[in-house]
Amino acid sequence: MDYAEKALELHAQLKGKLEIKSRISLKNKDDLALAYTPGVAQPCLEIQKDVNKSYSLTRRWNTVAVITDGTAVLGLGDIGPEAGMPVMEGKCVLFKEFGDVDAVPLCIRSKEPDEIVHNIQLLAGSFGGINLEDISSPRCFEIEEKLKGICDIPVFHDDQHGTAIVVAAALLNSLKLTGRKMENAKVVLNGPGAAGTAIIKMLLSMGLKDVVAADEYGIIYPKRKEGMVKHKAELALLTNPRHLTGSLADALKDADVFIGTSVRDA
Numbered sequence: 640m641d642y643a644e645k646a647l648e649l650h651a652q653l654k655g656k657l658e659i660k661s662r663i664s665l666k667n668k669d670d671l672a673l674a675y676t677p678g679v680a681q682p683c684l685e686i687q688k689d690v691n692k693s694y695s696l697t698r699r700w701n702t703v704a705v706i707t708d709g710t711a712v713l714g715l716g717d718i719g720p721e722a723g724m725p726v727m728e729g730k731c732v733l734f735k736e737f738g739d740v741d742a743v744p745l746c747i748r749s750k751e752p753d754e755i756v757h758n759i760q761l762l763a764g765s766f767g768g769i770n771l772e773d774i775s776s777p778r779c780f781e782i783e784e785k786l787k788g789i790c791d792i793p794v795f796h797d798d799q800h801g802t803a804i805v806v807a808a809a810l811l812n813s814l815k816l817t818g819r820k821m822e823n824a825k826v827v828l829n830g831p832g833a834a835g836t837a838i839i840k841m842l843l844s845m846g847l848k849d850v851v852a853a854d855e856y857g858i859i860y861p862k863r864k865e866g867m868v869k870h871k872a873e874l875a876l877l878t879n880p881r882h883l884t885g886s887l888a889d890a891l892k893d894a895d896v897f898i899g900t901s902v903r904d905a
Contacts (some may be wrong), residue, residue, distance in 0.1 A: 656728045657744070662698075692765065702741045704766045706759060708750055710775035711798070711833070714903070723773055730772060730797070742770070752778050758786045763790045771796040776832035777870050799842035800836035806838045806898060807845060819895060826850040826872050827894045829887055830901025831859065836870050838898060843877060851879050851894075853887040854901070860884055 650656075665671050672678050682696040696795060704873040708721035710716075716820060727744030734742035745762070749755050759769060769792060771783060779796060786794045795801070816819060824847060825878040828835050839850055852874050861875045862880065876881040883890060 646798045648861060650725060656725075656732050657711075657901050667824045680775050683840040684767075690764075693764070698741060698764065700742065700767050701739075702766050703734060703768045703770050704745050704759070705734070705742050705770045705772055706745045706747065707771075708747050708755055708775075709773065710750060710778070712715040712773045716902075717775065720748050727772060731769070734770075739869065747825070750778070752781045752785070755782055755788070759786055761788050763792055766791045766792060768795065771798075773798065774833075777868050779833045780836075780870055796833065796837075800834045803837040803841040807841050810842065810896065811845075812895070821846040822848050824849065824895045826896040826898065827853065827887070827890045828898040828900065829853050829876055830899060832872060832900065835898070836874060838900065839874060839878060849880055851881075851883055851890045853890050 663670065663674055665674060672787055686696060688694045698806075700848055703846070705727050707720065707723045707727055709718055712723045713726050714886060723902075724744060727746060731742035732738040743766075744859050745757055747755055751756070755774075763769065769786065769790065771779065771786075773792065774782060774796070779798065782842050783794060783796045810824075810826075811821075812820075814824060821842075826842065826849065827849060828839055829852075831839065835852065839852060842850060845903035852871075853859065854866060854871070856863070858879065859867075859871055859875050860879050861872075863875070863884075867875070
């Protein structure tokens, strides 16, 4: 099947994969008065007295915002917020179909971390959680960290934490099938961006001792000068216990596991 052609046909036919449906019917004036004015004033007043009642008197408890700036969209890179909307809609479909969680796609026209953080902070009162999606590295780390410090709802970066969970599960199964132990495995990861960094940190927390990270400049180590942005400098202190230097090919010698999270041709 030509998925690209068929997907384009599907999206053109549907004109969007999401819609909003009411959970109640409006058959008469009493229904209308309960769902809207004047009856709706009472739950508003209850929430005014206790904002936590917004979780029990509205759909907020089961609603997540899926937010992107369109800078790192599913292998396509920086294609812009509007072009990222089909992916955000798709993620919202996954939330609903697999978890019965309502999700709303929000594509922000900004690449400034502080501006993105501020906009999400202002919207947080409408949601029970924030799912950050397809935001480029290293900006994604700053955005997530700041949001977790100022928001009173959970903040999840799918490209980091979701990918790390899946890779961890795959590695556990692989080790079991091959009779290896986590603490004895030699792992090489190419592409320590958002996903790669989170994968490394999660595997280390699970008992992995020997992981080497490599990027377009080669193996990461503390005294390397090229491309050592903040998160890579931090990784250099956590990884490469055998103090290797050189290229990805050098890192792969005698390795048990290879994890690829780099961009194409890197």
